[in-house]
Amino acid sequence: MSDQPEQTLAFAESPVQLLNTVEWAHASLPPGGGVTIAILPPHDPTTRGQLRRMAQLAGDAGHRVLWREARGGAVAPSKTLATLAGPLRRARRLVVGDPFSRYLQLLLSMAGDSDIVVVDDGTATMEFTAQLARGERLVRWHRPRAQGAAALLFSPVARRAVRRLRPVPGRRVEVFTAMTVPPLEGATVTDNTFAWTRSAFGPPRLTGGADLVGTSLVETGVLDEDRYVAAVAGLAAGQGVTRYFAHRKESRDKLARLTAEAGVEIVRPDLPLELVARRGPIGSRVLSFPSTVVHTLPRVLAGTGSEVVVCGIDPRWYTDGVTDRASGFLADVTNTALGTHGLTSLPACP
Template identity: 65%
Template sequence: MTGRADAAVPDPVRPGAHRAGAGGTLAFVESPVQLLNVLEWAHARAVDADPGGLTVVILPPHDPMTRGQLRRMAQLARDEGHAVEWSEARGGASAPLKTVAGLVRPLRAARRLVIGDPFSRYVQLLLALAGDAAAVTVVDDGTATMEFTAQLAGGAKRFTRWHRGGTGGARAALFAPVSARARRRLAPGAGRRVELFSAMPVRPPEHVSVTENTFAWTRARLGPPTLIAGTDLVGTSLAETGVVDLDRYVAAVAELTRAHGAVRYFAHRRERTEKLHRIAVETGLEIVRPDLPLELVARRGPVARTILSFPSTVVHTLPLALAGTGVRVAVCDVDPAWLAEGASPRAQGFLTGVTDTARGAHRLHPEKPA
């Protein structure tokens, strides 16, 4: 099993090293894909020429794979001339308070705020503390962006991730006033400018401007890749999030491997090691732990002539990142029989919608595991 992103990689930036000046742009990211799309947005908007420039504040989670990819993405951002700050907002009981306290002044001074995950309670808290005059840009966070715009357009009182049901419990109730303020901050109105930067098929409410993410920065910086024989299979964390039954998922991967001659399995950064070991043993696939978001890894190459994925963000983004390379991206539907017992009632419809709207991907029918 190949592993490249690990906790031993040193932090590329020192906390407190940079802050956005008055009139600058302040971005908050919690995942490698969010940071990639901040770089795409900055490239499309030529932000480095803006007064105050761009400062990226990384709020890393605990898991080592995500942290490893974030460190490498942070270095790419610095190579582009952007200021980067690594903030351990989850580093202990006092860390959240220290992080928020240190960000209040730059939040209120920033001309524009760029966020990658409007569902994040951290991001919602920061939005609630920001000045009303700042414009807000929501950069792509994959399939979550589709759900966010649908809820915003539908007038939802609070934002809820598609794979989670219920009301969120007591913690959600306590956080409700902050969440409501953040939602108002993301709704366009008098003095509020909201932009969505996305490669996903979205239908935002009126007065939210949309800028298409074409992955121009990725194509300009990397590739074209060397193409190799066989099929690459893209993994998903649907089992980890309780949407798909683990046994049925592994059986589906095995059947797809046999049917399409898959050789490598590109693991999602949130897939568990035990699950990946099982897939390797039962299918013979080479497990690859990408050191960067898959759009960059595939563009860098080498990559198979066919990339096969379950419904996920990459069936929308990979055709853009690999445009003109001859790589074929295919998507396999999730069979309703694969869903876990506790899966959200909305799961099947949402996943079908991800596949239905994948404009650059070839659609496959679900394989029937023996």
């Protein structure tokens, strides 16, 4: 029986999650098969803008898109949960993008015995599958393990959500990913080739120059801002980088410094970078620090003539609070991309 919108319910909190939900539907459902996608936007205006643009594309691709304000004030979360409770229980399949999100964990704890599909929300998919395989609590790689009263109160919800994410007889779990992930017993891992993106857009016009993909590692407290700005300036001088594609979470003050001190043109993408790159124009070389795009852009730009290059991170760039776990995870992101896609790498700028 073909899937109808009410049978597959998806949740998207970021533009990348929404893009990869569309990619999963394109790869997995019969022609004309649609998904009901509930968008749960954050407060950040840049993310909201990208979500609205991505929502238009998802609608054009045949999906039913619902915009649900889940974080506005004291009443919105409970109202949203109430409207989603019925569809959650009835859905035969749930498509989710961020198992680390507390809001999503709350939704999963309310769900019926539905199949689960986890689509990429960046490199966190790598950490999610590793933690789930080890039977650990889900904690983002760049954050310490939560403690205190709030974490203790939420822990039963988190445990129920993790149980939903584990494959058991009668419930199928699929991970749809472009990342290199460890095997998860009983789960299906499906390769995300970005077939929808490549068929709908491009190939792009190449500029002949070099672009740099921005990262929010400063904003998340992983990298020192002064060191990061100096590294970008070094890449501009040494590698001919002229354009800097800003991450949606990068601060305006930091971007202003990059313009002033590195001399790069700041580009604020209105869609996930995979779509922006495929639509073009894009650099003949695309440089990136360890991030999601060193796994996704080689797939999106395959056959276009644009080369993706990984830039190293000097250990001196890390802030004092960064753990060995966090730095090791970033090294794993780089090494798996180099091994899987045969990318060129650049040593860290001093």
